[in-house]
Amino acid sequence: MLYVVLFFLFFALYLYVVLGGADYGAGIVELFSSVENQKITKKTIYRVMGPVWEANHIWIIIVIVILWVGFPQYYNIMVVHLHIPLTMMLLGVTLRGVAFVFRHYDAIVDDSQKLYDTLFKISSFITPMFLGMIFGGLVSGDIHLEAVNAATSFYDVFIQPWSSIFSILIGMFFTALCAFLSAVLLIGESEQEGKKMYVRKAMIATAVVFLVGGLVFGYGIYFEYTFIVKIIQTPFAIALLGISGILLVPMWFLIKGGNVIWSRFFAGLQVFLILLAAFIAHFPHIILVNGSSVSLLEKIAPDSVISTLAITLLIAGLIVLPGLFHLLKSFKMIKILEKNNP
Template identity: 60%
Template sequence: MMYVVLFFLAFSLLLYVLLAGADFGAGIVELFSSKKNQAITKKTIYRVMGPVWEANHIWIIIMIVILWVAFPAYYNIIVIYLHIPLTLMLLGITLRGVAFVFRHYDAYKDKSQILYDWMFKISSLLTPVFLGITFGALISGKIIHTTTPIDYSFKILYIDSWLHTFSILTGFFFAALCAFLSAVLLIGEASYGDKKIYVKKATIATIVVVLFGFITILYGYISKIQFVIDFVSNLYAMTTILISAILLIPLWSSIRKGRRVLSRLFAGSQVLLILIAALTPHYPSILFTTDGGISILDNVAPDSVIKVLGISLLIGGFVILPGLFHLLKSFKMIKILERH
């Protein structure tokens, strides 16, 4: 059952990056648009994502539950040492949700709409940044895992572990990835006249993602971050990155031509390849502290717990996945089967 649990953990991570990433990215695309294009994007966002946006967060909830139940040692390190960026991320999700609702459904249209608009756009940017910062902190090797926290200051244990250049670069890389996913999604959702707006946005976002990815890896290598050094020297990771680079050619071609299906397939493939390249070389050590990597398979829950969790995930998967697909299809967020 351990493989079932690990599959759902990885699957939930992939879906959260894809779906919630595109959700966050919509606000980023709106933020970096002209006033005219912001109005167009705002209208498109509510038509496409309005009915289903809350469903995207189910995947991070599943991830948290799996870590909490099956891998308590990992869960404790994450929520204890990175509680500040995680709290800021949750605050961003909350503020974004409030702004999302009130700027559209508020009965009174007054100057408060300006506040809601900015709250939505800024929180859409900062939330994925802090999510990326959290991941950057997990792999940076800056976390001091100790049983005697009294020997360290609050700043050293709970701020320096995540507030550094590498994690911040990782945060902006993830935010750029979210903008890229959203722009590609909106290509297939916009009217014919507005499609060129998102074609341009997707092209720019692709370039920004590549630049931030290169800068982040280069900085990590120069700073001798062990995760990055192992990543660069791993044949499988570099092969995966090479495949990702090659796929940029058909990706850009499908974006320029406004191809709904191909652009989404290639965009999703890019995310999948990035996750494979980042996680595979170090598995099962996906968390790095000052003492080195910590295996996710160390200090796991008892076999009886893993068995019950695995069965629950299988049953839940058979219920949730068809229902989620039907929800997205009903509100025409998924148009993968349509030609145009």
């Protein structure tokens, strides 16, 4: 039953990175567009994301609930030592949701629409940035599990882990990844003029993801961050990353050609390979603290709780996943089911 819970934990995290990441990325694409292209993107986002944007974020809730119920030690470390970026991330999610609704449904159309547009774009950029920094804080090795005392200041315990250059680089990587996922998604959701724009942005985002990813690895290797060092010392993880790098070439040409189905498939595969490589290299020691690591399998919930959680997740999966499939199919976001798709 424990492996059932672990599967859902990884699966929910993967879906949140892909679906939630594409959701955040829509605002980032809009942010880095010309005024004219922002208008096109705004209409496209409303039509494409409007019906499903809330469903995209159910997966982070599942991740949090699984950690809270099944792995309380990990949950405690996150909410205590990283409460500042978590609060900023939740604030960003809230402001983004408010801005998304009011910029389309406000009863009075006035200059406040400009405020909502700006708030949506900025929060779409900041939120994934903090999400990446939270992950960076968890794997940076800078977390101090001991309480604040004469030897460890408030800054050392609650700010340093997520505000280091390494954590910021990971935040930048995830932000770029979100823009890439969104641009690839929007290629198949726009008219011919907009399609060319999103193809161009997806190609630029691919290059940015590659460059920032290189910075993360280069910085991690140079300063001997355990998270990066362990990955390059794990043959299977290196193989997965190598495959990911090789697949960038066909993906680049698929994006350039505007191929909707296969560009989305390769984009999702890229995320899967990166997450799997990190998972294989570090499982079960996902959180790296000052001088050591914390095993995900230590101090977990009792077997009865894990079994109940696993059964609940299986039942919920049988209900939620078909519903999600039907939702995406209804709004024609599953292009593989459409005929004559380019």
